[in-house]
Amino acid sequence: MSESHTHPAHLAHHFSDVEQQRESAKFGMWVFLLTEVLLFGGLFMAYAIYRAWNPDMFYNAHKALNIYMGTANTFVLIASSVTMALSIRSMQLDKRKQTIGFLIATLALACIFLVIKYFEYSHKFHVGQLPGKYYSYTGIKGTNPHIFFGIYFGMTGLHGLHVLAGMSAIVWVLIKTVKKKFSAEYYTPVEMVGLYWHLVDLIWIFLFPLLYLIG
Amino acid sequence: MSEAVAEKNYLNDPKGWKSWVFTLDHKRIGILYLASITAAFFLGGVFAVLIRLELLNPGQDLMGPDTYNQIFTLHGAVMIFLFIIPSIPAALGNFFLPLLIGAKDVAFPRLNLASYYIYVFGSMFAVYSIFTGAVDTGWTFYTPYSTETQTSVIPMTLGAFILGFSSIFTGLNFIVTIHKMRIPGMTWYKLPLFVWALYATAIIQVVATPVLGITLLLLIFERVFSVGIFNPDMGGDPVLFQHFFWFYSHPAVYIMILPGMGIISELIATFSHKKIFGYKAIAFSSLGIAFISFLVWGHHMFVSGQSELAAMIFSFLTFLVGIPSGIKVFNWITTLYKGQIHFDTPMLYALSFLFLFTIGGLTGIFLGALATDVHLHDTYFVVAHFHYVMMGGTVMAFLGGLHYWWPKMFGKMYNHFWSVIAMILVFVGFNVTFFSQFILGSQGMPRRYYNYLDQFQPLHAFSTIGSWILGAGFIIMAIYLIHSLFKGRKASDNPWGGLTFEWATGSPPPHHNFKVTPKMTHGPYDYDKVLVEQTDY
Numbered sequence: 041m042s043e044s045h046t047h048p049a050h051l052a053h054h055f056s057d058v059e060q061q062r063e064s065a066k067f068g069m070w071v072f073l074l075t076e077v078l079l080f081g082g083l084f085m086a087y088a089i090y091r092a093w094n095p096d097m098f099y100n101a102h103k104a105l106n107i108y109m110g111t112a113n114t115f116v117l118i119a120s121s122v123t124m125a126l127s128i129r130s131m132q133l134d135k136r137k138q139t140i141g142f143l144i145a146t147l148a149l150a151c152i153f154l155v156i157k158y159f160e161y162s163h164k165f166h167v168g169q170l171p172g173k174y175y176s177y178t179g180i181k182g183t184n185p186h187i188f189f190g191i192y193f194g195m196t197g198l199h200g201l202h203v204l205a206g207m208s209a210i211v212w213v214l215i216k217t218v219k220k221k222f223s224a225e226y227y228t229p230v231e232m233v234g235l236y237w238h239l240v241d242l243i244w245i246f247l248f249p250l251l252y253l254i255g
Numbered sequence: 256m257s258e259a260v261a262e263k264n265y266l267n268d269p270k271g272w273k274s275w276v277f278t279l280d281h282k283r284i285g286i287l288y289l290a291s292i293t294a295a296f297f298l299g300g301v302f303a304v305l306i307r308l309e310l311l312n313p314g315q316d317l318m319g320p321d322t323y324n325q326i327f328t329l330h331g332a333v334m335i336f337l338f339i340i341p342s343i344p345a346a347l348g349n350f351f352l353p354l355l356i357g358a359k360d361v362a363f364p365r366l367n368l369a370s371y372y373i374y375v376f377g378s379m380f381a382v383y384s385i386f387t388g389a390v391d392t393g394w395t396f397y398t399p400y401s402t403e404t405q406t407s408v409i410p411m412t413l414g415a416f417i418l419g420f421s422s423i424f425t426g427l428n429f430i431v432t433i434h435k436m437r438i439p440g441m442t443w444y445k446l447p448l449f450v451w452a453l454y455a456t457a458i459i460q461v462v463a464t465p466v467l468g469i470t471l472l473l474l475i476f477e478r479v480f481s482v483g484i485f486n487p488d489m490g491g492d493p494v495l496f497q498h499f500f501w502f503y504s505h506p507a508v509y510i511m512i513l514p515g516m517g518i519i520s521e522l523i524a525t526f527s528h529k530k531i532f533g534y535k536a537i538a539f540s541s542l543g544i545a546f547i548s549f550l551v552w553g554h555h556m557f558v559s560g561q562s563e564l565a566a567m568i569f570s571f572l573t574f575l576v577g578i579p580s581g582i583k584v585f586n587w588i589t590t591l592y593k594g595q596i597h598f599d600t601p602m603l604y605a606l607s608f609l610f611l612f613t614i615g616g617l618t619g620i621f622l623g624a625l626a627t628d629v630h631l632h633d634t635y636f637v638v639a640h641f642h643y644v645m646m647g648g649t650v651m652a653f654l655g656g657l658h659y660w661w662p663k664m665f666g667k668m669y670n671h672f673w674s675v676i677a678m679i680l681v682f683v684g685f686n687v688t689f690f691s692q693f694i695l696g697s698q699g700m701p702r703r704y705y706n707y708l709d710q711f712q713p714l715h716a717f718s719t720i721g722s723w724i725l726g727a728g729f730i731i732m733a734i735y736l737i738h739s740l741f742k743g744r745k746a747s748d749n750p751w752g753g754l755t756f757e758w759a760t761g762s763p764p765p766h767h768n769f770k771v772t773p774k775m776t777h778g779p780y781d782y783d784k785v786l787v788e789q790t791d792y
């Protein structure tokens with residue numbers, strides 16, 4: 041190993057070159073994203089089945105969601121995807137300070153998303169639009185409205201956890217960027233976190249019309 | 256290189272317990288997995304012996320109905336989630352996949368170690384549930400019972416959820432490793448067939464396991480918040496749980512059997528010293544099985560109120576699984592034809608696999624047929640069927656692989672005589688235990704009962720005696736394998752005369768797998784072109 045002339049510090053011993061390492065990381069990330077899609081797939085399936093069984097209730101119940109907050113959050117997340125993409129672009133151009141700025145912007149937007157979500161959730165808790173046996177709201181006509189809120193909280197809750205996971209990952213690459221671990225030659229982790237963040241965004245893009253824009 | 260350096264291998268270099276606990280070496284992680292799944296296998300085996308002991312006589316003699324329900328649930332859950340799913344891929348696969356493709360390690364060594372500790376963490380939840388009232392739902396956790404029972408369902412399902420991540424990470428790692436880490440010149444059609452099987456397995460692990468994850472999460476929601484999704488009183492549907500559950504758990508059956516089939520391909524070729532017949536057919540039938548496995552889950556719900564049309568379609572699709580499975584068996588037997596067959600212990604396991612798996616597969620066709628299934632559903636026939644596939648298939652293949660690669664893993668030979676004795680006991684004990692259950696089932700003995708009618712006693716007693724023979728076989732195996740580690744004869748680098756890369760390195764292999772990176776000079780089964788001798792007799 042010591043003989044090899046070009047052996048950058050970030051190249052792990054079991055890869056023969058940087059290209060192989062980068063390709064592997066990317067491919068692995070895509071496979072991981074596939075598993076995430078399938079994890080949500082179960083919930084989308086449950087959504088489809090219960091919406092087919094209770095079409096009127098789903099229509100009535102969706103009106104209880106705050107469409108303004110939902111729309112705002114959609115724009116916030118799309119904006120965060122843009123800043124995430126820009127942070128990668130900056131790293132490719134070796135502009136570390138810009139990268140740091142864009143990563144912080146992404147984090148800030150993610151926080152805004154969660155704050156808006158917090159207001160939505162606390163309103164629902166307040167009026168009793170809750171899953172299953174905790175459902176105490178009376179203003180929604182149709183069969184089994186508690187199921188809608190079970191699915192709503194299940195889907196947005198799991199998505200919220202993914203936002204938190206994504207934020208932790210962004211903090212991790214932010215620290216590494218500050219510590220000058222990345223350069224235009226090597227920025228794979230930033231790229232991977234970017235891919236993950238786009239998926240989190242994309243899932244919301246599906247959740248938003250399914251939950252907020254019925255009918 | 257000096258002599259002292261040459262003797263170093265992955266077992267003694269580096270030294271110290273920390274070098275094991277934090278190891279990133281796929282071989283050591285494979286050994287850690289091997290030790291853990293062996294422990295799980297013995298735990299599950301103890302439960303199995305207890306079940307058979309209770310069933311020796313009708314009526315209650317060892318345990319009451321509630322305890323019995325817990326014991327058979329634990330037997331199933333431990334054997335499936337802790338033993339058989341990780342068994343071949345995570346233990347033998349981890350050790351040998353990189354060696355087989357000439358790589359220094361898997362693509363993501365840290366993820367590999369993480370998957371092991373996630374496995375340990377998930378297992379702790381399962382063990383915790385045993386001490387806090389166990390679970391009595393059966394390993395399938397069917398609703399509505401699983402949402403109502405007072406037993407410790409949440410720790411067990413949480414354990415299974417966590418174990419799922421371990422399985423996903425192993426699968427993900429293997430997919431990337433197989434795509435990106437092969438040495439130059441090793442094209443897809445030069446991959447050893449075990450690698451193809453691991454690849455097909457990994458696809459199922461990655462695609463199906465997340466669905467199990469969300470299913471178990473929904474079950475936990477249902478228990479904690481009574482969401483109502485699986486509760487008919489609240490507008491939910493318990494059969495939906497069955498759909499979700501089997502969407503994972505049927506493909507999971509192929510997570511269990513496919514790697515076993517991969518091992519059998521290696522064993523049959525090596526011990527016949529003949530080029531494998533129908534290489535591409537075997538390789539693609541692995542992928543075919545993986546694909547079809549996602550389309551047949553409804554055959555578990557023929558009597559759950561599924562629509563007749565759906566049942567017919569699922570029945571038809573289930574029959575399709577027989578095609579790729581049949582292709583494999585056909586090609587293995589054709590490989591044997593006019594081969595120079597050596598009846599070493601691993602080969603004896605491979606031959607018993609052929610015999611037992613064929614019975615297991617064929618009875619699966621019976622159960623996939625609608626009318627027959629109505630009669631046999633939830634009887635001992637089903638129990639016998641899946642034990643012929645899982646134990647007669649996967650466990651036999653695992654034991655074959657273990658005996659095949661033992662000299663490579665530890666550099667020691669086990670006692671030939673005792674290994675044959677143990678093999679015979681396992682084979683005979685298995686058939687005594689489970690063939691009787693085919694008959695019991697066809698006579699109407701329902702599964703999951705601690706008690707039975709007097710008329711079933713002779714066959715039940717017969718089956719229980721079989722479990723003792725099996726137990727004796729495994730105890731002997733444990734003794735001679737452990738003995739071999741300390742007192743065994745030193746194994747040569749290529750005791751069986753294999754052509755795949757793991758035999759081209761030391762026994763045991765050095766830390767970085769190969770002293771010299773291997774070159775692709777011949778295919779994995781080119782016995783027609785290369786002369787190799789079996790050195791160990």
Ligand SMILES: [Cu+2]
Pocket residue numbers: 504505508551552554555
């Ligand atoms: Cu099945």
